[in-house]
């Protein structure tokens with residue numbers, strides 16, 4: 001069985017963005033604009049946080065999947081790709097999170 005990856009999800013969002021809003025939830029979300037997509041993403045982030053503190057692993061997996069999907073739709077609306085995020089994460093591997101925070105202006 002081949003593994004479904006975030007790159008596959010990005011492609012799927014790209015394809016479904018070309019469908020009609022009646023056929024595709026992705027397209028319907030995109031049509032509502034960045035502010036609506038950001039609100040949905042924020043709601044899913046909150047639901048993910050609740051699932052995490054409830055210590056319900058199955059629920060956390062489900063909510064995290066909703067969150068990642070909605071984040072990736074928001075990224076598409078704003079023209080940000082998975083490659084952009086990967087490049088930023090790659091850049092950060094040069095130092096630890098503590099060192100990065102200490103290097104911020106005013107830290």
Ligand SMILES: N=c1c2ncn([C@@H]3O[C@H](COP(=O)(O)OP(=O)(O)OP(=O)(O)O)[C@@H](O)[C@H]3O)c2ncn1[C@@H]1O[C@H](COP(=O)(O)O)[C@@H](O)[C@H]1O
Nearest residue numbers: 009012013016017019023024025026027040065066069070
């Ligand atoms: N991963 C997802 C995914 N995760 C969550 N959702 C949808 O996100 C919605 C969020 O549900 P909520 O209860 O929070 O929101 P709601 O009240 O139903 O929606 P609103 O009216 O508030 O917008 C549900 O309709 C879920 O089905 C997703 N919809 C699509 N995908 C992926 O996108 C692909 C294309 O989907 P379509 O664009 O619908 O063809 C799918 O095959 C999946 O791979």
